[in-house]
Amino acid sequence: MGDRLTLPDWNVLAAQADEALPLLETALLIARDEYPDLDADLYDTLVQSHVAHLRPQIDLIDPWPLKMAAINRHLFEELGYSGDHEEYYDPRNSYMNQVFERRLGNPISLAMVQMEVARRLGVPLDGVSFPGHFLVRLPVDDGILVMDPFNGGRPLGADELRERARPHLGGDIPDDNALLRILDPATHRAILVRILRNLHGVYVERDEWDRAARSADRVLKLMPDQTDALRDRALAYLKMDYAQGARHDLARYLQLAPDAKDAPDLRDKLIELNAAAPRRMN
Incomplete structure (x- = not known):
């Protein structure tokens, strides 16, 4: 054996x-x-x-x-x-x-x-x-x-x-x-991330937000500052009503990609979440 x-x-x-x-x-x-x-x-x-x-x-x-x-x-x-x-x-x-x-x-x-x-x-x-x-x-x-x-x-x-x-x-x-x-060879990390991105897309289409969040989370285990995965996990967390996780990921995303096309909308969403945080605590 x-x-x-x-x-x-x-x-x-x-x-x-x-x-x-x-x-x-x-x-x-x-x-x-x-x-x-x-x-x-x-x-x-x-x-x-x-x-x-x-x-x-x-x-x-x-x-x-x-x-x-x-x-x-x-x-x-x-x-x-x-x-x-x-x-x-x-x-x-x-x-x-x-x-x-x-x-x-x-x-x-x-x-x-x-x-x-x-x-x-x-x-x-x-x-x-x-x-x-x-x-x-x-x-x-x-x-x-x-x-x-x-x-x-x-x-x-x-x-x-x-x-x-x-x-x-x-x-x-x-x-x-x-x-x-x-046609350059794909690295092992790129291959694994592509598998996870495929899974994320499937689960978003199915409104299976816990699995979508998990797929994005696993990308971040391979590439901790992968901006798309940070955004995707944040949006899945929002669907799951997990505001603390969404705030953390949105803040990190905006720090790493301040000029992204969706940055203004996500910045507004982060401001809204931060404003709601004290009320949630109360």
């Missing part, structure tokens, strides 16, 4: 360098908020079983793109991991225990499966925080191979990538340099 997988402590993650943040372990830590009885070791063992099945084949293949094709074939065709096209915004698509169990996910959670398996097999697969759908990238001799985990790991050419980016760039088509910047 090997060592059991130990999940990190939320309170130490902010101090860790990006490259030291354990990706799968922290993603499972996010899932444990919603599934407190989650057995992390079970999912680590599952990933390892995928790796063990693939290793004899992968070791016989030399070029990384062909190794990656074999990995994708096993994950998406043989095991049936798939993008959830019918219920894209189902929160289960962001919780890794559910992704492993249902073999359904969104782009970033399926990328996590790909990356975890590929990296354990020595294939240097990275995530890409592409606008819209999260992607993955692999170095090749003459550049990078970009793939879409939501659609079976399908390779994407430069023209398609430009068209995908265009709606998020005000209609402008990125040139080669701009596209390469967009």
Whole structure:
């Protein structure tokens, strides 16, 4: 028996360098908020079983793109991991225990499966925080191979990538340099924050303000002064009638982002909360 997988402590993650943040372990830590009885070791063992099945084949293949094709074939065709096209915004698509169990996910959670398996097999697969759908990238001799985990790991050419980016760039088509910047590898912290931001958006749409606040709070455990998360947690606290927490977060947000577009409205809200505080105490 090997060592059991130990999940990190939320309170130490902010101090860790990006490259030291354990990706799968922290993603499972996010899932444990919603599934407190989650057995992390079970999912680590599952990933390892995928790796063990693939290793004899992968070791016989030399070029990384062909190794990656074999990995994708096993994950998406043989095991049936798939993008959830019918219920894209189902929160289960962001919780890794559910992704492993249902073999359904969104782009970033399926990328996590790909990356975890590929990296354990020595294939240097990275995530890409592409606008819209999260992607993955692999170095090749003459550049990078970009793939879409939501659609079976399908390779994407430069023209398609430009068209995908265009709606998020005000209609402008990125040139080669701009596209390469967009395709920079995502840090572990950026990937984890994007998972949490996705969850926050889902829970806001559902008016589940306690879960929306929790998602923003977890972003702040990774990045204590992330201004969007401070604002989002404050607004969720207001919906929950937790005025003290809202006051604290709004004050910090306005200190860090005094010129933000929403700063005047939020400053008025903070003044209103501060004025109401003595009455609440009385």
